[in-house]
Amino acid sequence: MSSPLAFDPARMFAVFGMRAVDSAGFDREVVQAPGDDLRCVFLWGKDCYNCNVFKQTAMLHKDALLDLGLTWFECNVYDDVALGQRFSLHGVPAFMMFRHGKRLGRISGWPGLPQFTEAVRRLRSGPAAPPAPASTQ
Incomplete structure (x- = not known):
């Protein structure tokens, strides 16, 4: 029997509105989905100590992380090895950042709230929209 104060790691997915993704639908759901939001894919593993940290x-x-305005996704790469291999992961947690169909970067490990927040702010200060196609006139 668990204590009412026991930590349930899965609860975090609901609090952050994380949508589960897998290697089969990753491009469709994360990379090619319309919108200009900054997407963060939390790649983790079951019973991973650092993931639980x-x-x-x-x-x-949660308030500080929710204020970052990220669209969150999650995948247990211990169960979906192909997705971990796609990004050449050597450890988890890892956070893959996408916007406008482009991978903007990866945060390996959990660097702490100040460093994570600063990385997100740097990504936000980048181009807000994809470059316009060149004119052929």
Whole structure:
């Protein structure tokens, strides 16, 4: 029997509105989906100590993380090895950032809230829209 104060790592997915993705639908759901939102894919593993550290930290600082305005996705790469291989992961957690169909970068490990926030701010300050096609006139 668990204590009412016991930490449930899966609860974090609901709090952040994380949508589960897998290797089969990743491009369709993350890369090719319309919108100019900044998308963060949380790649994690079941019973991964460092992944659970992030999950606990995320719940403690949920307001600050939610204020970043990210669209969140998640995948257990222990179950979906192909997705981990796609991004050449050597460890989890990892956070893949996408916007406008482009991979903007990866944050490996959980660097802490200040560093994560600063990385997101740098990505936000980048181009807000994809470049316009060149004129052929």
